[in-house]
Amino acid sequence: MTGADILDRFVSIVKKRSRMELAGLSRTSRVGELGLDSLALMETISELEEELDLLIPDEDLVRLDTVGAFVDRVAELVSMRAGRA
Numbered sequence: 334m335t336g337a338d339i340l341d342r343f344v345s346i347v348k349k350r351s352r353m354e355l356a357g358l359s360r361t362s363r364v365g366e367l368g369l370d371s372l373a374l375m376e377t378i379s380e381l382e383e384e385l386d387l388l389i390p391d392e393d394l395v396r397l398d399t400v401g402a403f404v405d406r407v408a409e410l411v412s413m414r415a416g417r418a
Contacts, residue, residue: 360401
């Protein structure tokens, strides 16, 4: 799965839960500006983890402030998991 695939999946999940119109959502968008309350954000992350069969460490969730940084880290985790398979 590529970073673009992960971005598409993340955007799709966010759009289901966001209280805002996200037409301009991009890699530079700030996670805190996605129109998600804390519960919706955790549900979004949980759904992505389940779909990708991985666990995103809590410390990553705190420090990754843009959609691009988040997607890049998830892509790295997917790649690491694939390397162990």
